[in-house]
Amino acid sequence: MNLRYDVVVAGAGAAGMMCAAQAAQRGRKVLVIDHAKAPGEKIRISGGGRCNFTNINTTPNNFLSENPRFCISALRRYRPKDFIALVDSYGIAHHEKTLGQLFCDGSARQIIDLLLAEMGKGDAELRLATSIQAISHNDTGFTLQTSAGEVACARLVIATGGKSIPKMGASGFGYDVARQFGLAVTDTRPALVPLTFDVSLLERTAPLAGVAVDATVAAGKTRFAEALLFTHRGLSGPSILQASSYWREGQEIAVDLAPGQDVYAHLRAARTSRAKAAPATILAELLPKRLAQYLAETHAPKGNMADQSDKVLRPLAEAVNAWRVKPVGSEGYRTAEVTLGGVDTNELESRTLESRKVPGLYFIGEVVDVTGWLGGYNFQWAWASGWSAGQSV
Structure with a gap:
């Protein structure tokens, strides 16, 4: 040399x-x-x-x-x-x-x-x-x-x-x-990295692992509109990776799983026009079927659309348009892109x-x-x- x-x-x-x-x-x-x-x-x-x-x-x-x-x-x-x-x-x-x-x-x-x-x-x-x-x-x-x-x-x-x-x-x-x-x-x-949930939240979201959806994710005042992916550890996908650079431990992220859609208005209209339909069926018009089923079972477990009051439909809609969730951490440098x-x-x-x-x-x-x-x-x-x-x- x-x-x-x-x-x-x-x-x-x-x-x-x-x-x-x-x-x-x-x-x-x-x-x-x-x-x-x-x-x-x-x-x-x-x-x-x-x-x-x-x-x-x-x-x-x-x-x-x-x-x-x-x-x-x-x-x-x-x-x-x-x-x-x-x-x-x-x-x-x-x-x-x-x-x-x-x-x-x-x-x-x-x-x-x-x-x-x-x-x-x-x-x-x-x-x-x-x-x-x-x-x-x-x-x-x-x-x-x-x-x-x-x-x-x-x-x-x-x-x-x-x-x-x-x-x-x-x-x-x-x-x-x-x-x-x-x-x-x-x-x-770590930045541009998947975010993780605590054990109790993972137990609830486990059925969603592998589900992808276009979403808007906000960490503080910064928001990104790209795909989101549910994983067996928490959340990933471009919108989550982007938000991870701005997120800090102890903070919530705000997620809109149906950007551009007024889910509450959609549900209320369906209650009149398709009273016998299941809430999961109506949500599946806006979301992946497995995600729609999960949210319906969580927030409207009984009856068809005719049975759902505004008191039920509003939190169901907020779970789609304004889901607030607090990750416990990230996957760390192991998977961080930068x-x-x-x-x-x-x-x-x-x-x-x-x-x-x-x-x-x-x-x-x-x-x-x-x-x-x-x-x-x-x-x-x-x-x-x-x-x-x-x-x-």
């Missing part, structure tokens, strides 16, 4: 490979180190194996951070159209699924191969199955003790991601590096992602306290932050 580089990038994920490619194509001698056996593992599994590589509707409003303005510079410098142009230049067919989400027609592996090819254009080196054991800093740069020997560099980029999906090797390494050099790290927690929080953005230059305290030290991608919504936004942050740092190192 060549021991001296202009730039060492720790992490061969989306942000790290993008940064390495840009730096190498600018003439820098670049080494990328990753403890994994293959590059881009989170890319490989993303989007059901087809990689939701960006979102054409990306704005700074689609990101959470203690400083919501921090992401603006990088996102303006490298936009979705820029990455789409790169994808198109490699002849990778893609399509928009919903809500601006772009996926490969083929395999997520195409995006990994694109990044490796871009790195190759500048002769960036890649060392896999190599762990960083210690980092030191002096006036000439950084020295890394690795499992393959000592490496020195003038600039060091930390692109090691967050704690989500530890079975793929995720860890808090990047946060430890930040703290080693005196940078603050905001509190971290980590909320990270290296404090006040410690970094927004244009370059360089440390304000330690010149030559950069943090990019998920390790930073910038977390996107579900739907390609986190990949766009990876491309934008990686590109911005790659133009500076």
